[in-house]
Amino acid sequence: MTAPDVMERIEPVPSAEPLEKPIQPRWTLSRPKKPAATHDFLEVSMGPHHPSTHGVFRMDVVLDGETVVKLKPVFGYLHRNHEKIAENTSYLGSIPYTDRLDYICSMTNNWAYVLSVEKLAGLAVPERAEYIRIIAGELTRLFNHTCLAGFLLQDMGALGTPMMYAFREREKILDLFESLTGARMMCNYLRFGGCRCDLPPGWIERAQRVVQDYGPFLDEFEALLTGNEILHARTKKVGVLPAALAVNAGVTGPMLRASGVNYDIRKVDKYGLYERFPFRVPLGAHGDVFDRYMMRILEARESLGILRQALSEIPAGPVIDPKAKLRNLRPKAGEAYGRIEAPKGELGFYLISDGGPRPYRYRVRPPSLINLTILEDMCVGHTIADAVVILGSVDIVLGEVDR
Amino acid sequence: MPPLEQIKTLLENAVPGARLEIIANGSPSGQLSLLIDREHGLAVAEVLREEADLSFDYASNVTGVDWPEKIIKEKVKVKKTVEGVEKEVEEVLERKTPAYLEAVYHLYSIALRHGPLVIRLRTQNRSDQVTLPSLTPIWRSCELQEREVFDLFGIHFEGHPDLRRLLMWEEFTDFPMRKDYLEPDDYEYEPTPHDDVLEKARRHQAAEAKP
Numbered sequence: 182m183t184a185p186d187v188m189e190r191i192e193p194v195p196s197a198e199p200l201e202k203p204i205q206p207r208w209t210l211s212r213p214k215k216p217a218a219t220h221d222f223l224e225v226s227m228g229p230h231h232p233s234t235h236g237v238f239r240m241d242v243v244l245d246g247e248t249v250v251k252l253k254p255v256f257g258y259l260h261r262n263h264e265k266i267a268e269n270t271s272y273l274g275s276i277p278y279t280d281r282l283d284y285i286c287s288m289t290n291n292w293a294y295v296l297s298v299e300k301l302a303g304l305a306v307p308e309r310a311e312y313i314r315i316i317a318g319e320l321t322r323l324f325n326h327t328c329l330a331g332f333l334l335q336d337m338g339a340l341g342t343p344m345m346y347a348f349r350e351r352e353k354i355l356d357l358f359e360s361l362t363g364a365r366m367m368c369n370y371l372r373f374g375g376c377r378c379d380l381p382p383g384w385i386e387r388a389q390r391v392v393q394d395y396g397p398f399l400d401e402f403e404a405l406l407t408g409n410e411i412l413h414a415r416t417k418k419v420g421v422l423p424a425a426l427a428v429n430a431g432v433t434g435p436m437l438r439a440s441g442v443n444y445d446i447r448k449v450d451k452y453g454l455y456e457r458f459p460f461r462v463p464l465g466a467h468g469d470v471f472d473r474y475m476m477r478i479l480e481a482r483e484s485l486g487i488l489r490q491a492l493s494e495i496p497a498g499p500v501i502d503p504k505a506k507l508r509n510l511r512p513k514a515g516e517a518y519g520r521i522e523a524p525k526g527e528l529g530f531y532l533i534s535d536g537g538p539r540p541y542r543y544r545v546r547p548p549s550l551i552n553l554t555i556l557e558d559m560c561v562g563h564t565i566a567d568a569v570v571i572l573g574s575v576d577i578v579l580g581e582v583d584r
Numbered sequence: 585m586p587p588l589e590q591i592k593t594l595l596e597n598a599v600p601g602a603r604l605e606i607i608a609n610g611s612p613s614g615q616l617s618l619l620i621d622r623e624h625g626l627a628v629a630e631v632l633r634e635e636a637d638l639s640f641d642y643a644s645n646v647t648g649v650d651w652p653e654k655i656i657k658e659k660v661k662v663k664k665t666v667e668g669v670e671k672e673v674e675e676v677l678e679r680k681t682p683a684y685l686e687a688v689y690h691l692y693s694i695a696l697r698h699g700p701l702v703i704r705l706r707t708q709n710r711s712d713q714v715t716l717p718s719l720t721p722i723w724r725s726c727e728l729q730e731r732e733v734f735d736l737f738g739i740h741f742e743g744h745p746d747l748r749r750l751l752m753w754e755e756f757t758d759f760p761m762r763k764d765y766l767e768p769d770d771y772e773y774e775p776t777p778h779d780d781v782l783e784k785a786r787r788h789q790a791a792e793a794k795p
Binding site: 432 | 609610611612613615617641642643644645647649688690694697700702723724725726727728729736749750751752753760761765
């Protein structure tokens with residue numbers, strides 16, 4: 182099969198659930214194509230210590246003037262063979278190590294791993310624990326998406342300000358996590374069959390206050406950014422990803438939905454108790470960097486609705502299944518693949534048990550890595566400055582890419 | 585998703601000669617998998633994507649599994665004549681499981697919203713016959729993941745557009761995710777005279793001296 186042409190125009194995909202705010206282009210920028218090269222190409226190695234590569238990631242870029250002709254991502258600078266280490270550890274011992282995969286969103290990493298082990302061993306989760314997981318997961322999505330908007334703007338040259346605004350709000354959520362789990366980022370909170378400990382007294386009220394203040398913050402953030410002409414000029418029609426290519430290349434998460442494909446694992450798999458939460462899935466029409474930015478903002482707004490409902494509905498009860506065995510867990514020989522909608526995309530864990538105390542095979546399906554498959558297709562034809570913005574819109578964390 | 589038996593018959597009709605087998609799963613997850621032979625892997629994958637009832641348009645997860653040779657001891661009661669008297673004697677039979685590398689694909693359908701369908705491909709052995717067809721021409725999402733499997737397990741994917749090491753460096757020769765991988769003690773030499781370091785060095789030297 183030949184992959185569709187990157188710059189091919191795509192028709193907007195009609196969405197089942199309409200956008201809260203339809204994206205209206207204010208003005209568009211025409212980008213004349215450069216004439217064919219009559220001179221030598223320039224090969225540039227961007228990274229691994231480049232400020233815009235979000236960590237230790239390298240791109241071998243071939244340039245014709247300023248235009249990207251070829252781009253090869255180079256991985257492995259942060260590789261420590263997470264999978265091998267987990268295969269030499271007990272099932273419980275891997276939970277704190279999953280925190281370090283995508284070190285921004287430790288709660289969702291825990292959730293994906295714990296969900297897979299629960300599938301493998303057939304464990305049940307109490308209702309209160311499911312609510313706590315949804316609250317923790319959606320808070321994670323909230324700050325991941327706003328921080329990503331900050332990073333993206335940082336890549337475009339808005340040095341500091343949007344990122345610091347996003348980090349200021351993130352700190353409020355991290356304070357909540359700290360009082361709940363004892364750690365700001367490396368939470369190590371979920372366990373097979375529930376959560377490690379119950380919510381401390383007064384936590385729900387504090388969380389409700391944070392959620393209440395987050396909506397006005399997003400309004401302020403959007404008032405500063407979304408209408409900004411420089412943002413529009415740098416992001417509209419940049420890095421267009423057609424829906425057919427996005428599906429074929431396994432792109433997931435907000436990137437896939439920005440291309441107009443209605444696929445959210447919270448809706449498809451209905452894991453946890455997401456069935457009870459009516460939320461809408463925002464969809465983009467063009468699949469460019471601007472749509473990817475908008476997806477994050479709109480999804481953060483939907484998360485606020487889920488959080489409001491979860492915080493008011495959370496039932497009393499145990500937070501961990503009293504029959505759940507944590508230490509020396511020996512699931513029956515077999516295998517299971519569990520996946521969740523992490524903020525970056527589909528995060529899955531594939532586990533094979535041979536009946537022993539350690540997993541025989543432990544595999545992480547890293548959304549950050551697989552979303553980079555089509556990086557070259559998105560960047561070719563754009564300028565090198567646009568390649569930086571396109572990489573910023575993919576939302577990668579190198580702890581997860583290299584594992 | 586149609587039941588796996590039905591998918592199997594559909595594939596056998598669509599791809600003549602394909603040898604398929606349903607692999608049981610003992611875990612409560614109940615995710616059965618379909619073993620496909622090497623020769624027809626690509627053709628079967630194409631049917632899985634193109635057939636309207638299946639349309640598995642999205643290969644989510646690709647990974648390798650290493651199954652080294654394992655000796656399974658089984659106690660079997662055998663009738664034997666000992667000194668003219670027929671008796672039931674317990675005998676321990678040793679059975680060897682074949683050694684192979686396995687590539688596992690988890691497929692979903694975004695159009696029909698079903699899945700996962702787990703398909704597996706097995707190599708002939710784990711030393712010299714380690715070639716499998718690459719499914720990257722069908723699903724582009726396999727590109728980096730198959731490179732990773734090549735890097736860490738040493739499965740050669742025939743037809744992959746760019747089969748290079750992904751995470752380890754180019755000069756690296758071993759395959760770290762294999763079960764018999766022995767981690768070297770010298771590439772980051774630590775002159776710490778702790779027992780575990782010295783023990784590791786001794787083990788490594790013993791393994792090197794063996795053949």
